[in-house]
Amino acid sequence: MSGDYMVQATTNLVGAAYWRGRADEIQFEGRCLIDGKMVEAQSGYTFDCVSPVDGRVLTKVSAGGEADVNRAVAAARSAFRDRRWSGQSPVSRKRTLQAFAALIRLHRDELALLETLDMGKPISASRSVDVEAVASCFEWYAEAIDKLYEQIAPTAETDLALITREPLGVVGAIVPWNFPMLTAAWKTAPALACGNSVVLKPAEQSPLTAIRLAQLALEAGVPEGVFNVVPGLGGSAGRALACHMDVDGIFFTGSTATGRLLTEYAAKSNLKRVCLELGGKSPNIILASYGDIEKAAVASAESMFNNQGEVCIAPSRLIVERSIHKRVVEIVAEVAKRRQPGDPLDPTTRMGALVDANHADRVMGFIGRAKADGATLVAGGTRALTETGGSYVVPTVFDNVSNCMEIARDEVFGPVLSVIPVANVGEAVAVANDSPYGLGAGVWTDRLSDAHKISRELRAGVVYVNCYNDCDITTPFGGVKQSGNGRDKSLYALDEYTELKTTWIKL
Numbered sequence: 001m002s003g004d005y006m007v008q009a010t011t012n013l014v015g016a017a018y019w020r021g022r023a024d025e026i027q028f029e030g031r032c033l034i035d036g037k038m039v040e041a042q043s044g045y046t047f048d049c050v051s052p053v054d055g056r057v058l059t060k061v062s063a064g065g066e067a068d069v070n071r072a073v074a075a076a077r078s079a080f081r082d083r084r085w086s087g088q089s090p091v092s093r094k095r096t097l098q099a100f101a102a103l104i105r106l107h108r109d110e111l112a113l114l115e116t117l118d119m120g121k122p123i124s125a126s127r128s129v130d131v132e133a134v135a136s137c138f139e140w141y142a143e144a145i146d147k148l149y150e151q152i153a154p155t156a157e158t159d160l161a162l163i164t165r166e167p168l169g170v171v172g173a174i175v176p177w178n179f180p181m182l183t184a185a186w187k188t189a190p191a192l193a194c195g196n197s198v199v200l201k202p203a204e205q206s207p208l209t210a211i212r213l214a215q216l217a218l219e220a221g222v223p224e225g226v227f228n229v230v231p232g233l234g235g236s237a238g239r240a241l242a243c244h245m246d247v248d249g250i251f252f253t254g255s256t257a258t259g260r261l262l263t264e265y266a267a268k269s270n271l272k273r274v275c276l277e278l279g280g281k282s283p284n285i286i287l288a289s290y291g292d293i294e295k296a297a298v299a300s301a302e303s304m305f306n307n308q309g310e311v312c313i314a315p316s317r318l319i320v321e322r323s324i325h326k327r328v329v330e331i332v333a334e335v336a337k338r339r340q341p342g343d344p345l346d347p348t349t350r351m352g353a354l355v356d357a358n359h360a361d362r363v364m365g366f367i368g369r370a371k372a373d374g375a376t377l378v379a380g381g382t383r384a385l386t387e388t389g390g391s392y393v394v395p396t397v398f399d400n401v402s403n404c405m406e407i408a409r410d411e412v413f414g415p416v417l418s419v420i421p422v423a424n425v426g427e428a429v430a431v432a433n434d435s436p437y438g439l440g441a442g443v444w445t446d447r448l449s450d451a452h453k454i455s456r457e458l459r460a461g462v463v464y465v466n467c468y469n470d471c472d473i474t475t476p477f478g479g480v481k482q483s484g485n486g487r488d489k490s491l492y493a494l495d496e497y498t499e500l501k502t503t504w505i506k507l
């Protein structure tokens with residue numbers, strides 16, 4: 001995610017007391033939104049929505065299952081068939097989605113608070129980064145959709161061949177908990193702009209903003225049945241959606257393990273389109289040829305610890321030439337020590353809670369095993385704020401990591417940075433590419449031709465030169481190798497949510 005996400009505590013926000021007061025009053029909605037109505041799961045089952053901020057139960061959430069997914073897909077199909085949305089002109093869909101973006105901004109504080117309480121990120125980030133990025137995303141696809149032209153093929157004079165774009169139909173979106181609202185927006189905004197109907201399955205750890213977003217879409221004028229949400233567990237609601245015979249495509253952000261299952265479900269059901277944004281273990285190379293070592297090291301560490309390290313593209317493998325290695329380690333350790341976890345509802349906090357207690361245990365497990373494997377712990381390595389009942393882990397840095405250790409190979413998805421010293425540029429690139437993942441990669445150098453040559457050699461969907469995580473909605477986002485196959489964002493995402501049709505006319 002981008003430099004935008006490198007959130008500084010914003011001064012224009014009100015204080016922690018305001019947010020705590022609002023948190024005491026806020027209404028939570030945990031039911032499914034199907035065919036324009038809030039409904040309980042047909043089974044009546046619910047699960048607790050627990051806040052990682054302090055461990056309290058925020059509300060009960062409907063545990064959607066196969067019956068609810070069937071209802072939602074039927075509603076989406078019926079809306080698609082009668083063309084209440086797909087049949088609207090692009091300019092009409094644009095106006096509705098613009099109204100939706102305006103409503104998102106109007107509900108900025110509420111959405112930010114729901115996100116923070118649900119998954120633990122600092123309120124300053126939820127409010128000024130996530131909500132704004134979500135509104136901008138809907139706005140961007142709204143603006144784009146009435147500016148696209150279709151094509152006529154260069155056939156012989158006796159024929160006319162039209163190449164047109166059509167919506168897929170019923171789109172299933174399954175999203176994770178680290179950027180719950182934003183990953184939902186990256187899928188639903190292009191899907192809706194193209195005229196599809198959507199069934200969204202949010203992560204069980206963070207369902208609240210997805211439900212609220214769909215309510216606001218309805219209020220903005222998106223017709224009933226076009227944007228449905230079924231919260232629930234991955235193995236039930238998620239599986240039912242991915243196995244459904246009447247879903248035309250599954251658009252997924254989440255782990256590589258789940259991505260594998262979705263491919264299998266598609267193969268065993270209706271061969272639906274499957275777009276996968278999966279995990280990462282992104283390398284970030286600092287070369288001695290970069291003049292400002294301090295700048296590179298600070299930016300690299302800040303990127304790593306952004307969003308508590310729960311970022312798919314986090315630069316978790318810091319590959320450094322030996323001649324500058326000692327200095328880089330000192331600086332990244334210093335950044336880690338400065339960035340202590342705090343109350344996510346305090347606008348000055350930059351490091352919030354991990355998504356839940358299980359995930360905090362998982363991260364601590366990685367830390368323990370890295371020590372046992374011989375990596376050198378130079379910062380962090382402990383939990384924090386245990387008295388709050390929340391799930392906090394201190395930013396952690398390991399030095400002298402070898403690329404074959406578990407900590408360098410597996411995705412921790414938490415605030416743990418591994419420093420891998422190397423002898424030269426050749427070894428740096430070889431280590432960078434030695435990973436099953438290929439989401440992001442970074443290189444810091446002042447040598448222009450090295451920058452170009454190395455970026456060509458790095459096997460990743462996104463390469464950053466002399467920065468990390470910078471981006472906006474205009475560029476495609478996704479991975480190669482086991483980091484996935486689809487692309488979110490930019491005009492390229494529209495290809496994922498449409499089919500090309502050829503109409504050949506004999507003149």
Ligand code: NAD
Nearest residue numbers: 175176177202203234238239254255258277278279280312
């Ligand atoms: P996850 O794969 O466990 O869950 C993601 C979603 O899949 C959730 O909604 C979950 O309920 C659902 N799910 C789980 N099992 C399922 C099944 N059998 N069938 C259908 N759906 C199922 O991932 P997570 O732990 O929530 O998220 C973290 C992962 O997401 C990390 O690997 C991270 O790298 C990845 N991620 C990738 C990107 C990207 O753009 N590449 C962005 C953010 C997160």
